Amino acid sequence: MTEVRATERSPRSGARLGAESGGEADTRTRIQQVALELFTQNGYEATSLREIAEHLGVTKAALYYHFRTKDEIIESLVEDRLAKIEELIAWAAAEPHTLETRREFLRRYADLLHEQGHHTLMRFFERNQSSMTQHKAGVMMRGRMIQMLDLLSARDAPLPEQIRCSLAIFALHSTWFTVRDPDVTDEQRREAALDVALGLIE
Amino acid sequence: MTEVRATERSPRSGARLGAESGGEADTRTRIQQVALELFTQNGYEATSLREIAEHLGVTKAALYYHFRTKDEIIESLVEDRLAKIEELIAWAAAEPHTLETRREFLRRYADLLHEQGHHTLMRFFERNQSSMTQHKAGVMMRGRMIQMLDLLSARDAPLPEQIRCSLAIFALHSTWFTVRDPDVTDEQRREAALDVALGLIE
Protein backbone atom coordinates (compact mmCIF):
# COMPACT_ATOMS: atom_id res chain seq x y z
CA MET A 1 0.00 0.00 0.00
CA THR A 2 1.73 3.15 -1.15
CA GLU A 3 0.96 6.51 0.28
CA VAL A 4 -1.16 8.81 -1.82
CA ARG A 5 0.01 12.39 -1.90
CA ALA A 6 -3.23 14.32 -1.89
CA THR A 7 -1.52 17.66 -1.39
CA GLU A 8 0.29 17.66 -4.72
CA ARG A 9 1.22 21.25 -5.43
CA SER A 10 2.71 20.85 -8.88
CA PRO A 11 2.31 18.79 -12.06
CA ARG A 12 4.31 16.00 -10.51
CA SER A 13 1.66 13.34 -10.74
CA GLY A 14 2.23 9.63 -11.22
CA ALA A 15 1.66 8.58 -14.81
CA ARG A 16 1.88 11.25 -17.45
CA LEU A 17 1.29 11.64 -21.11
CA GLY A 18 4.85 12.43 -22.06
CA ALA A 19 5.67 13.56 -25.58
CA GLU A 20 3.18 11.55 -27.54
CA SER A 21 1.51 14.58 -29.06
CA GLY A 22 3.78 15.26 -31.99
CA GLY A 23 4.09 19.04 -31.57
CA GLU A 24 6.57 21.14 -29.59
CA ALA A 25 7.16 19.72 -26.16
CA ASP A 26 6.17 21.33 -22.89
CA THR A 27 8.86 22.22 -20.39
CA ARG A 28 8.54 19.05 -18.38
CA THR A 29 9.08 16.94 -21.45
CA ARG A 30 11.94 19.09 -22.64
CA ILE A 31 13.63 18.66 -19.27
CA GLN A 32 13.31 14.90 -19.60
CA GLN A 33 14.75 14.92 -23.08
CA VAL A 34 17.69 17.18 -22.38
CA ALA A 35 18.47 15.48 -19.09
CA LEU A 36 18.49 12.02 -20.63
CA GLU A 37 20.72 13.22 -23.42
CA LEU A 38 23.23 14.78 -21.05
CA PHE A 39 23.08 11.88 -18.60
CA THR A 40 23.85 9.47 -21.41
CA GLN A 41 26.54 11.59 -22.95
CA ASN A 42 28.41 12.70 -19.84
CA GLY A 43 27.15 10.53 -17.04
CA TYR A 44 24.32 10.81 -14.55
CA GLU A 45 26.34 11.99 -11.57
CA ALA A 46 28.61 14.11 -13.71
CA THR A 47 25.66 16.08 -15.06
CA SER A 48 24.48 18.80 -12.72
CA LEU A 49 21.06 20.38 -12.63
CA ARG A 50 22.72 23.67 -13.43
CA GLU A 51 23.96 22.20 -16.71
CA ILE A 52 20.55 20.89 -17.62
CA ALA A 53 18.95 24.20 -16.79
CA GLU A 54 21.48 26.08 -18.90
CA HIS A 55 20.86 23.86 -21.89
CA LEU A 56 17.17 24.63 -21.58
CA GLY A 57 17.65 28.34 -20.98
CA VAL A 58 15.96 28.29 -17.60
CA THR A 59 17.16 28.35 -14.00
CA LYS A 60 17.63 25.44 -11.66
CA ALA A 61 14.63 26.53 -9.66
CA ALA A 62 12.43 25.97 -12.67
CA LEU A 63 13.52 22.36 -12.80
CA TYR A 64 12.54 21.93 -9.21
CA TYR A 65 9.04 22.99 -10.03
CA HIS A 66 8.70 20.00 -12.34
CA PHE A 67 10.81 17.48 -10.46
CA ARG A 68 11.39 17.32 -6.74
CA THR A 69 14.80 15.72 -7.08
CA LYS A 70 17.34 14.79 -9.70
CA ASP A 71 16.39 11.15 -9.23
CA GLU A 72 12.82 11.93 -10.09
CA ILE A 73 13.79 12.90 -13.61
CA ILE A 74 15.05 9.40 -14.26
CA GLU A 75 12.18 7.86 -12.39
CA SER A 76 9.67 9.74 -14.49
CA LEU A 77 11.35 8.46 -17.64
CA VAL A 78 11.32 4.92 -16.36
CA GLU A 79 7.77 4.76 -15.07
CA ASP A 80 5.80 4.16 -18.23
CA ARG A 81 8.55 2.23 -19.94
CA LEU A 82 8.75 -0.13 -17.01
CA ALA A 83 5.05 -0.81 -17.29
CA LYS A 84 5.45 -1.73 -20.94
CA ILE A 85 8.23 -4.16 -20.13
CA GLU A 86 6.20 -5.75 -17.37
CA GLU A 87 3.35 -6.17 -19.79
CA LEU A 88 5.63 -7.94 -22.23
CA ILE A 89 7.05 -10.18 -19.53
CA ALA A 90 3.57 -11.11 -18.39
CA TRP A 91 2.65 -12.01 -21.94
CA ALA A 92 5.65 -14.29 -22.36
CA ALA A 93 5.19 -15.91 -18.97
CA ALA A 94 1.66 -16.96 -19.97
CA GLU A 95 2.74 -18.42 -23.29
CA PRO A 96 4.09 -21.96 -23.65
CA HIS A 97 7.86 -21.95 -23.12
CA THR A 98 8.83 -22.76 -26.68
CA LEU A 99 11.53 -21.47 -28.94
CA GLU A 100 8.92 -19.69 -31.01
CA THR A 101 7.70 -17.85 -27.91
CA ARG A 102 11.23 -16.74 -27.13
CA ARG A 103 11.66 -15.57 -30.70
CA GLU A 104 8.44 -13.63 -30.62
CA PHE A 105 9.46 -12.20 -27.27
CA LEU A 106 12.62 -10.75 -28.77
CA ARG A 107 10.70 -9.36 -31.73
CA ARG A 108 8.23 -7.64 -29.46
CA TYR A 109 10.97 -6.31 -27.24
CA ALA A 110 12.74 -4.94 -30.30
CA ASP A 111 9.51 -3.21 -31.27
CA LEU A 112 9.14 -1.82 -27.78
CA LEU A 113 12.65 -0.43 -27.88
CA HIS A 114 11.89 1.60 -30.94
CA GLU A 115 8.76 3.18 -29.60
CA GLN A 116 9.51 6.75 -28.60
CA GLY A 117 12.60 7.04 -26.53
CA HIS A 118 12.81 3.60 -24.99
CA HIS A 119 15.89 2.83 -26.99
CA THR A 120 17.72 5.89 -25.70
CA LEU A 121 16.60 5.12 -22.18
CA MET A 122 18.12 1.65 -22.30
CA ARG A 123 21.25 3.09 -23.79
CA PHE A 124 21.41 5.38 -20.79
CA PHE A 125 21.13 2.44 -18.41
CA GLU A 126 23.79 0.47 -20.24
CA ARG A 127 26.20 3.36 -20.04
CA ASN A 128 25.47 4.21 -16.41
CA GLN A 129 25.16 0.85 -14.76
CA SER A 130 27.38 1.67 -11.84
CA SER A 131 25.55 4.86 -10.92
CA MET A 132 22.21 3.22 -11.31
CA THR A 133 22.84 0.56 -8.69
CA GLN A 134 22.36 3.36 -6.18
CA HIS A 135 19.10 4.60 -7.60
CA LYS A 136 15.66 3.09 -7.43
CA ALA A 137 15.02 3.34 -11.14
CA GLY A 138 18.18 1.44 -11.90
CA VAL A 139 17.44 -1.33 -9.46
CA MET A 140 13.95 -1.71 -10.85
CA MET A 141 15.12 -1.83 -14.43
CA ARG A 142 17.82 -4.32 -13.63
CA GLY A 143 15.21 -6.53 -11.97
CA ARG A 144 13.17 -6.55 -15.16
CA MET A 145 16.21 -7.38 -17.25
CA ILE A 146 16.89 -10.39 -15.09
CA GLN A 147 13.28 -11.49 -15.47
CA MET A 148 13.68 -11.21 -19.20
CA LEU A 149 16.80 -13.30 -19.04
CA ASP A 150 14.92 -15.93 -17.05
CA LEU A 151 12.42 -16.15 -19.86
CA LEU A 152 15.12 -16.73 -22.43
CA SER A 153 17.21 -19.30 -20.58
CA ALA A 154 16.80 -21.44 -17.49
CA ARG A 155 19.08 -20.71 -14.58
CA ASP A 156 20.60 -24.16 -14.85
CA ALA A 157 21.12 -23.97 -18.60
CA PRO A 158 24.67 -24.46 -19.90
CA LEU A 159 26.77 -21.38 -19.30
CA PRO A 160 27.40 -20.57 -22.98
CA GLU A 161 23.67 -20.65 -23.61
CA GLN A 162 23.08 -18.26 -20.74
CA ILE A 163 25.70 -15.91 -22.07
CA ARG A 164 24.22 -16.02 -25.55
CA CYS A 165 20.84 -15.07 -24.16
CA SER A 166 22.29 -12.13 -22.27
CA LEU A 167 23.99 -11.03 -25.42
CA ALA A 168 20.76 -11.32 -27.35
CA ILE A 169 19.14 -8.73 -25.12
CA PHE A 170 22.26 -6.64 -25.06
CA ALA A 171 22.46 -6.72 -28.86
CA LEU A 172 19.06 -5.10 -29.06
CA HIS A 173 19.90 -2.38 -26.58
CA SER A 174 23.26 -1.62 -27.73
CA THR A 175 24.80 0.49 -30.28
CA TRP A 176 27.82 -0.02 -28.06
CA PHE A 177 30.70 0.84 -30.30
CA THR A 178 28.87 -0.94 -33.06
CA VAL A 179 28.40 2.50 -34.48
CA ARG A 180 31.50 2.93 -36.57
CA ASP A 181 29.48 3.86 -39.61
CA PRO A 182 27.46 6.98 -38.87
CA ASP A 183 25.36 6.57 -42.01
CA VAL A 184 23.57 3.51 -40.72
CA THR A 185 19.96 4.35 -39.95
CA ASP A 186 18.18 3.38 -36.78
CA GLU A 187 15.92 1.11 -38.77
CA GLN A 188 18.82 -0.75 -40.35
CA ARG A 189 20.50 -1.18 -36.99
CA ARG A 190 17.31 -2.41 -35.45
CA GLU A 191 16.82 -5.02 -38.11
CA ALA A 192 20.42 -6.20 -37.96
CA ALA A 193 20.38 -6.37 -34.17
CA LEU A 194 17.20 -8.42 -34.15
CA ASP A 195 18.72 -10.73 -36.71
CA VAL A 196 21.75 -11.29 -34.48
CA ALA A 197 19.65 -11.64 -31.34
CA LEU A 198 17.44 -14.28 -32.92
CA GLY A 199 20.52 -16.18 -34.01
CA LEU A 200 21.81 -16.15 -30.46
CA ILE A 201 18.84 -17.90 -28.88
CA GLU A 202 18.80 -20.91 -31.21
CA MET B 1 56.69 14.19 -27.36
CA THR B 2 55.37 14.28 -23.86
CA GLU B 3 56.79 16.45 -21.14
CA VAL B 4 59.02 14.78 -18.62
CA ARG B 5 58.44 15.81 -15.05
CA ALA B 6 61.91 15.83 -13.59
CA THR B 7 60.84 17.37 -10.31
CA GLU B 8 58.72 14.43 -9.19
CA ARG B 9 58.33 14.75 -5.45
CA SER B 10 56.44 11.56 -4.74
CA PRO B 11 56.17 7.96 -5.93
CA ARG B 12 53.98 9.06 -8.79
CA SER B 13 56.18 7.84 -11.57
CA GLY B 14 55.08 6.61 -14.98
CA ALA B 15 55.11 2.85 -15.16
CA ARG B 16 54.99 0.96 -11.91
CA LEU B 17 55.26 -2.55 -10.70
CA GLY B 18 51.75 -2.81 -9.34
CA ALA B 19 50.71 -5.83 -7.31
CA GLU B 20 52.70 -8.49 -9.03
CA SER B 21 54.67 -9.38 -5.92
CA GLY B 22 52.29 -11.79 -4.27
CA GLY B 23 52.53 -10.46 -0.73
CA GLU B 24 50.57 -7.74 1.07
CA ALA B 25 50.12 -4.70 -1.11
CA ASP B 26 51.63 -1.30 -0.48
CA THR B 27 49.36 1.66 0.07
CA ARG B 28 49.45 2.85 -3.50
CA THR B 29 48.30 -0.53 -4.73
CA ARG B 30 45.66 -0.81 -2.06
CA ILE B 31 44.28 2.56 -3.09
CA GLN B 32 44.05 1.36 -6.68
CA GLN B 33 42.27 -1.81 -5.66
CA VAL B 34 39.76 -0.22 -3.33
CA ALA B 35 39.09 2.67 -5.67
CA LEU B 36 38.43 0.41 -8.64
CA GLU B 37 36.11 -1.70 -6.56
CA LEU B 38 34.10 1.28 -5.35
CA PHE B 39 34.10 2.95 -8.76
CA THR B 40 32.71 -0.20 -10.32
CA GLN B 41 30.20 -0.85 -7.59
CA ASN B 42 28.82 2.66 -7.07
CA GLY B 43 30.07 4.68 -9.99
CA TYR B 44 33.14 6.76 -10.63
CA GLU B 45 31.63 10.18 -10.00
CA ALA B 46 29.50 8.92 -7.16
CA THR B 47 32.54 7.66 -5.28
CA SER B 48 34.35 10.38 -3.36
CA LEU B 49 37.95 10.33 -2.24
CA ARG B 50 36.67 10.54 1.33
CA GLU B 51 34.89 7.21 0.84
CA ILE B 52 37.95 5.56 -0.58
CA ALA B 53 40.09 6.90 2.25
CA GLU B 54 37.63 5.64 4.85
CA HIS B 55 37.61 2.17 3.35
CA LEU B 56 41.37 2.16 3.61
CA GLY B 57 41.49 3.58 7.09
CA VAL B 58 43.52 6.61 6.04
CA THR B 59 42.73 10.25 5.38
CA LYS B 60 42.12 11.92 2.07
CA ALA B 61 45.42 13.71 2.32
CA ALA B 62 47.20 10.38 2.24
CA LEU B 63 45.58 9.61 -1.10
CA TYR B 64 46.84 12.87 -2.47
CA TYR B 65 50.35 11.86 -1.63
CA HIS B 66 50.04 8.92 -4.00
CA PHE B 67 47.79 10.43 -6.66
CA ARG B 68 47.59 14.06 -7.66
CA THR B 69 43.95 13.80 -8.74
CA LYS B 70 41.06 11.40 -8.75
CA ASP B 71 41.57 10.91 -12.46
CA GLU B 72 45.09 9.81 -11.90
CA ILE B 73 43.92 6.75 -10.01
CA ILE B 74 42.12 5.50 -13.10
CA GLU B 75 44.94 6.56 -15.35
CA SER B 76 47.44 4.63 -13.29
CA LEU B 77 45.29 1.54 -13.56
CA VAL B 78 44.96 1.95 -17.29
CA GLU B 79 48.56 2.68 -18.16
CA ASP B 80 50.11 -0.75 -18.13
CA ARG B 81 46.96 -2.49 -19.29
CA LEU B 82 46.74 -0.20 -22.29
CA ALA B 83 50.28 -1.14 -23.24
CA LYS B 84 49.36 -4.82 -23.18
CA ILE B 85 46.38 -4.22 -25.44
CA GLU B 86 48.46 -2.21 -27.86
CA GLU B 87 50.95 -5.03 -27.98
CA LEU B 88 48.21 -7.47 -28.83
CA ILE B 89 46.79 -5.21 -31.51
CA ALA B 90 50.23 -4.80 -33.05
CA TRP B 91 50.63 -8.55 -33.14
CA ALA B 92 47.32 -9.07 -34.91
CA ALA B 93 47.91 -6.24 -37.35
CA ALA B 94 51.13 -7.93 -38.47
CA GLU B 95 49.53 -11.33 -38.96
CA PRO B 96 47.67 -12.32 -42.13
CA HIS B 97 44.02 -11.28 -41.87
CA THR B 98 42.59 -14.75 -41.64
CA LEU B 99 39.85 -16.27 -39.55
CA GLU B 100 42.44 -18.21 -37.61
CA THR B 101 44.23 -14.97 -36.75
CA ARG B 102 40.99 -13.48 -35.48
CA ARG B 103 40.34 -16.59 -33.44
CA GLU B 104 43.80 -16.49 -31.93
CA PHE B 105 43.34 -12.80 -31.27
CA LEU B 106 40.26 -13.49 -29.17
CA ARG B 107 42.02 -16.27 -27.30
CA ARG B 108 44.93 -14.02 -26.47
CA TYR B 109 42.65 -11.21 -25.44
CA ALA B 110 40.78 -13.60 -23.18
CA ASP B 111 44.10 -14.56 -21.62
CA LEU B 112 45.01 -10.92 -21.19
CA LEU B 113 41.73 -10.23 -19.45
CA HIS B 114 42.44 -12.80 -16.82
CA GLU B 115 45.87 -11.58 -15.97
CA GLN B 116 45.72 -9.67 -12.70
CA GLY B 117 42.93 -7.20 -12.62
CA HIS B 118 42.42 -6.49 -16.28
CA HIS B 119 39.08 -8.17 -16.21
CA THR B 120 37.82 -5.99 -13.37
CA LEU B 121 39.19 -2.92 -15.10
CA MET B 122 37.20 -3.63 -18.26
CA ARG B 123 34.16 -4.31 -16.16
CA PHE B 124 34.62 -0.88 -14.66
CA PHE B 125 34.74 0.70 -18.11
CA GLU B 126 31.67 -1.16 -19.28
CA ARG B 127 29.72 0.02 -16.29
CA ASN B 128 30.92 3.62 -16.42
CA GLN B 129 30.94 4.38 -20.11
CA SER B 130 29.18 7.69 -19.79
CA SER B 131 31.50 9.06 -17.13
CA MET B 132 34.53 7.88 -18.97
CA THR B 133 33.83 9.88 -22.12
CA GLN B 134 34.94 12.86 -20.09
CA HIS B 135 38.18 11.36 -18.89
CA LYS B 136 41.37 10.71 -20.77
CA ALA B 137 41.66 7.10 -19.69
CA GLY B 138 38.19 6.36 -21.00
CA VAL B 139 38.80 7.96 -24.35
CA MET B 140 42.06 6.06 -24.74
CA MET B 141 40.51 2.74 -23.86
CA ARG B 142 37.61 3.31 -26.18
CA GLY B 143 40.03 4.02 -28.98
CA ARG B 144 41.71 0.67 -28.44
CA MET B 145 38.39 -1.13 -28.39
CA ILE B 146 37.54 0.35 -31.76
CA GLN B 147 40.90 -0.75 -33.12
CA MET B 148 40.16 -4.24 -31.87
CA LEU B 149 36.82 -4.14 -33.58
CA ASP B 150 38.52 -3.09 -36.80
CA LEU B 151 40.67 -6.18 -36.59
CA LEU B 152 37.65 -8.42 -36.23
CA SER B 153 35.44 -6.97 -38.93
CA ALA B 154 35.88 -4.54 -41.80
CA ARG B 155 34.03 -1.25 -41.56
CA ASP B 156 32.03 -2.09 -44.66
CA ALA B 157 31.15 -5.60 -43.49
CA PRO B 158 27.45 -6.48 -43.28
CA LEU B 159 25.88 -4.91 -40.23
CA PRO B 160 24.97 -8.18 -38.48
CA GLU B 161 28.57 -9.32 -38.78
CA GLN B 162 29.79 -6.08 -37.25
CA ILE B 163 27.38 -6.47 -34.39
CA ARG B 164 28.46 -10.05 -33.79
CA CYS B 165 32.06 -8.94 -33.58
CA SER B 166 31.23 -6.25 -31.05
CA LEU B 167 29.36 -8.80 -29.05
CA ALA B 168 32.33 -11.16 -29.19
CA ILE B 169 34.50 -8.61 -27.42
CA PHE B 170 31.71 -7.68 -25.10
CA ALA B 171 31.10 -11.30 -24.21
CA LEU B 172 34.65 -11.58 -22.96
CA HIS B 173 34.45 -8.44 -20.87
CA SER B 174 31.13 -8.93 -19.49
CA THR B 175 29.66 -10.72 -16.68
CA TRP B 176 26.84 -8.31 -17.37
CA PHE B 177 23.89 -9.85 -15.65
CA THR B 178 25.13 -13.17 -16.87
CA VAL B 179 25.93 -13.82 -13.28
CA ARG B 180 22.72 -15.28 -12.00
CA ASP B 181 24.50 -18.29 -10.59
CA PRO B 182 27.01 -17.10 -7.99
CA ASP B 183 28.68 -20.53 -7.84
CA VAL B 184 30.15 -20.25 -11.30
CA THR B 185 33.89 -19.79 -11.07
CA ASP B 186 35.85 -17.20 -12.98
CA GLU B 187 37.56 -19.95 -14.93
CA GLN B 188 34.27 -21.49 -16.02
CA ARG B 189 32.93 -18.15 -17.06
CA ARG B 190 36.06 -17.38 -18.97
CA GLU B 191 35.90 -20.61 -20.89
CA ALA B 192 32.22 -20.23 -21.70
CA ALA B 193 32.64 -16.63 -22.78
CA LEU B 194 35.50 -17.53 -25.11
CA ASP B 195 33.39 -20.32 -26.55
CA VAL B 196 30.59 -17.89 -27.30
CA ALA B 197 32.94 -15.24 -28.63
CA LEU B 198 34.58 -17.66 -31.03
CA GLY B 199 31.19 -18.74 -32.27
CA LEU B 200 30.29 -15.13 -32.97
CA ILE B 201 33.15 -14.41 -35.35
CA GLU B 202 32.54 -17.35 -37.70
Next chain:
DNA sequence: GTCTATAAAATGATAGAC
Protein backbone atom coordinates in the same frame (compact mmCIF):
# COMPACT_ATOMS: atom_id res chain seq x y z
C1' DG C 1 54.02 8.71 4.48
C1' DT C 2 50.34 10.16 7.08
C1' DC C 3 47.94 13.63 9.77
C1' DT C 4 45.06 18.15 10.99
C1' DA C 5 43.03 21.99 9.20
C1' DT C 6 41.22 24.58 5.77
C1' DA C 7 40.43 26.76 1.42
C1' DA C 8 37.60 27.25 -2.77
C1' DA C 9 34.20 25.73 -5.55
C1' DA C 10 30.16 23.22 -6.85
C1' DT C 11 26.03 20.75 -5.89
C1' DG C 12 21.28 19.45 -4.62
C1' DA C 13 17.68 21.73 -2.73
C1' DT C 14 14.39 25.54 -0.66
C1' DA C 15 11.93 30.17 0.30
C1' DG C 16 9.53 33.57 -1.42
C1' DA C 17 8.73 37.40 -4.97
C1' DC C 18 6.50 38.15 -9.44
Next chain:
DNA sequence: GTCTATCATTTTATAGAC
Protein backbone atom coordinates in the same frame (compact mmCIF):
# COMPACT_ATOMS: atom_id res chain seq x y z
C1' DG D 1 5.65 28.60 -14.16
C1' DT D 2 9.79 30.94 -13.71
C1' DC D 3 12.97 33.97 -11.24
C1' DT D 4 16.48 35.77 -7.53
C1' DA D 5 18.76 34.71 -3.59
C1' DT D 6 20.39 31.72 -0.40
C1' DC D 7 21.40 27.40 2.58
C1' DA D 8 23.56 23.37 3.95
C1' DT D 9 26.51 20.01 2.49
C1' DT D 10 29.94 17.86 0.01
C1' DT D 11 33.67 17.74 -2.98
C1' DT D 12 38.34 18.14 -4.87
C1' DA D 13 42.47 19.79 -3.54
C1' DT D 14 46.36 22.18 -0.77
C1' DA D 15 49.48 23.83 3.22
C1' DG D 16 52.14 22.60 6.66
C1' DA D 17 53.07 19.93 11.16
C1' DC D 18 54.86 15.44 12.79
